[in-house]
Amino acid sequence: MSIKTDVVVIGAGAMGSAAALAVARSGKSVAVLEQFPEGHSLGASHGTTRNFNTAYQQPEYLRLVSEARLLWDELAEETGVQLLDLVGLVNHGHEVALENTRQAQQEAGISSSFLSPQAAMERWAGMRFRSRVLYVPEAGRIRAANALTALKSAAQNREAQFLYKTTVRNLAVLGDDLVAVSTDSAEYRTTRVIVTAGAWTQKLIGGIVQLPRLVVTQEQPAHFQTVSDGLEWPCFNHNPEPGVPEDDFWYSPIYGMLTPGEGIKVGWHGVGPVVDPDARDFTAETRQMDALLRYVREWFPGLDAERFDPISCTYTSTESGDFILDRFGPVVVGAGFSGHGFKFTPAIGRILADLADGIAAPKLFQAPHRS
Template sequence: MIDVVVVGGGAMGSAAAWQLARRGKDVLLLERFAPGHHQGASHGASRIFRLVYAEPDYIALARRALTLWSELESATGTDLLDLTGGVDHGDPALVEPIAAAMDAAGVPGQWLARDEAAERWPGLRFDGPAFFHPSTGRVHADHAVTALQAAAASQGAVVKHETPVRHIVVRGNDHAEVVTDDGVVHARRVVVAVGAWTSKLLPFPVSLTVTQEQPAHFTPLSEDVRWPSFIHHGHEVYGMLTPGEGVKVGLHGTGIPVDPDSRDFAAEPSRAAQLADYVRSWVPGVDPATAAPISCTYTTTPTSDFIVDRTGPLVVAAGFSGHGFKFTPAIGELVADLAGGASGPHRFSFAARDVHP
């Protein structure tokens, strides 16, 4: 019997495999698709990394992730995290609590007047003060998944792609069967980290909504303009420079509900027009006519808080709600803790969302 089978080789599953293997566990990671696939939520060249939250527990989790991203870079000799600085602007009722929480946590940040922000970042338009935080940047998503799997393998984990898991059968508190096309694998623990496929695979219901999101890359008008990662509160828009591809801008959580096995990957015209209109008004440093759409999925909980919890032999990591990638290595650590018998944060528990597997 294997110690742990991790189902799902995206960011979270790969991070869990790394952390579990570091602890000496016998780990088998099973991924449905080929390496580098674009079916889920872990592909592409850029995700925002930021410590910037209004909730102290999220700030602490991001700080832990920052340490672990550095450890992963050292372990694999891979550059993954680029701290470009970031800026939050827009609705003061949303930005001010974030700035206050950052100050309380001792995380560096400063308010800039509108004119000062516009001078520093002429590619963006501001309608009021902006909150700048230097410990923000971007993570290369594709490289991160590759590095996590390499780090897991270096610690003894076995990584198998193109191995779909069809069913999981719970046999006891320390025994589950993982059914694949090649047979049945018996494990003491099974980590389920399959993103948009979570509800299809779990043997109990959880409240998750899967949407197809469609950010886009836009061509900068000048190569000399500096770009922070940015969040525009009130408009629910995020963005960052993706080197070699343009400035990535996206509407947060506005996508169409989809079945992950039958999505068409095509940009929905009205949402594409809405994004172009936003860019035309608020991102003067790019050409709004150059949108190159990206297709990805969000798997969202009703509160946008994650699910990271254990029931019997199953550890579930799901519902990252469009803001989870930055936390990836720290989520892997939480999963490893749960697999070892520890309790996780109440915010991420089944109990917090009234789910009783």
């Protein structure tokens, strides 16, 4: 069976759903093909919460996160679903980096301020701070599961089609404005295909377009239980301080947030073992988990390091940590979100739709300079 549609999106996670919504808003027909069932936990978009963190130094990211904030609010108003909990976010650790971040935020019109470690511990008694804390009040967490539902609902209201359990078997570029996308039951003929396949990106299109190196890792944060119900919990990022020997056991910066009903999510960032997304064991690597438990014992007096539930997810990362948002002929690619992309989701959807229309992404996200 042959089906014609203006745009095919491959991958119905956060980025694919946002791209579908942006395409549908422009009046084009769009079909979203997803190999797994709706709500699966095999990729990078599942889970209840993500950080909405505006602590960036690059102007491109600050512009993108400001746009995303407006688009999240618009989507919440349209769907009647709360998507952001602006409980604030604390950044601590590497003070020179925090000074640069605050200056960049001020230039971008994003409010933030420094607190002494003593003042921060008085306010957030469940956490320990050794140096000044950069507090961003208009930040917090995204209700990630709700966001996926809202993106899909808004796209479907504009006649986007979502097809789950629909694996792409072949993708053939037949011309500048023609791509054939084959599944087990149909062949889709389209002028543009947007690939948001996460950990499966290289497997799907590695032989069609030349992508920068993408590394897929299995990450293993965990939800920890609190020792008291009366504590206030902001979202948080903690960067190691150079030259502090007692921090030598760290694997990477730490991130986390309260996930209501599940605990406080705490995790290393982007240092899990390299995996094939089709051959994961979902088992936490022992040494990294032991180090995470040590970190929680040392830095979170409000958490019980012995009561936790491990989480397994994938990161698909570039060497720089910057995203790939680019077009190769009729194939548009959104990939390499490197564990920090979710907050930008609706803005990334807009960029992917623009790319399909021939509008270039910001240079930082274009692929050639990474090849």
